[in-house]
Amino acid sequence: MSSVEPITPSALAERMGESGDEWTVLAPERETLVKLARGVAELDDPPALEIVADGKTLRETLRLFPTNARLGDLSPDRLSLWEADVEAMTTELVGSSVVVSELRTPGERTFGVSTDHEFVAALADEAASIQKSAVEFGGRLPGLSRVFESAADRLGPELAADLETAVALTDDPTHPDSIHAVRVALLAASAQDLLFYDVTSWVESRNIASKATCSRHRGRLEDRGVLTSSSVADGGGRPRKRCHLAEPYASRYEREGIEPLLQQCCF
Known part of the structure; x- marks a missing residue:
């Protein structure tokens, strides 16, 4: 039949x-x-x-x-x-x-x-x-439920919620079926003023991308005027970078959430 x-x-x-x-x-x-x-x-x-x-x-x-x-x-x-x-x-x-x-x-x-x-x-x-x-065919895949869980545990529930929003957008037939996960993480982390080191460590631990890839995309977003960073003293070692959304992106995030930033920077 x-x-x-x-x-x-x-x-x-x-x-x-x-x-x-x-x-x-x-x-x-x-x-x-x-x-x-x-x-x-x-x-x-x-x-x-x-x-x-x-x-x-x-x-x-x-x-x-x-x-x-x-x-x-x-x-x-x-x-x-x-x-x-x-x-x-x-x-x-x-x-x-x-x-x-x-x-x-x-x-x-x-x-x-x-x-x-x-x-x-x-x-x-x-x-x-x-x-x-x-x-x-070898290689480790991230695992979506573990991505959300570990994001909430290590980077906070706000960032995890922004990741879930990003994934939901890929199911919308008017959008592409994939989204740039590294840029999503960087935008969401910058909205919460998180340390770049913490974000890259999490991204690498979940098999999403390498730390070098994170650095490359942070640089591109900074060149576009989307992100900024500040130095944070870390004991006697090298200062670490804290990520921030630049204006007017920070204000837009406060008004509308992560979605318009994702539309502009991550598809």
């Missing part, structure tokens, strides 16, 4: 919730992985995902925040990533009793859902064969 449905995060989540707890995601594109990450985030009991994609798609997509962090919320036994030569293949999501095949037409993406036993078995065999020659 087959049907054609809109490809939305909620629809993917519903299908996955109905059809067992193990799925192979074969030859996904970036947009598919973004939708998949959103859909899985909606599930109380997410499935185990074996993602088999070409290396370029994996590298580009897993740099996207919050897609990488949503996938990172899956426990290690619930997510495996594999690099294979599948760039020319049709995207298939293969469950234990259903195959979801992505159908691409100009300006629209839908997916065909098949529960035909022979077709499902054939796709499962093909996926298993491809996976045997695939190379495991």
Whole structure:
């Protein structure tokens, strides 16, 4: 039996919730992985995902925040990533009793859902064969729930709330599906006059970016007149920098919150 449905995060989540707890995601594109990450985030009991994609798609997509962090919320036994030569293949999501095949037409993406036993078995065999020659794709993903929790613990609830606002904006279809996490953290930290050292230590500990990346983007925001910094004595060592929002950004934050700053600096 087959049907054609809109490809939305909620629809993917519903299908996955109905059809067992193990799925192979074969030859996904970036947009598919973004939708998949959103859909899985909606599930109380997410499935185990074996993602088999070409290396370029994996590298580009897993740099996207919050897609990488949503996938990172899956426990290690619930997510495996594999690099294979599948760039020319049709995207298939293969469950234990259903195959979801992505159908691409100009300006629209839908997916065909098949529960035909022979077709499902054939796709499962093909996926298993491809996976045997695939190379495991390493690297640690941030984990969205842990990002929020650790931000609140180490940098304060106000900064954590601003991060949640940033993530929510990426779900709005009128916005891009990713946001620059380092710049979000720097803007939110500057609104609270936090130490740059504390922000960069947290960013690095959550596998979001390196301290060097944080320094580079702080410099760019300072060059644009968005941020300023002041020196703070730290015992007998080198002074540390405290981050601040420059005017009129500080006043706008007080009036409207973080969202307009995110729109201007982080997408």
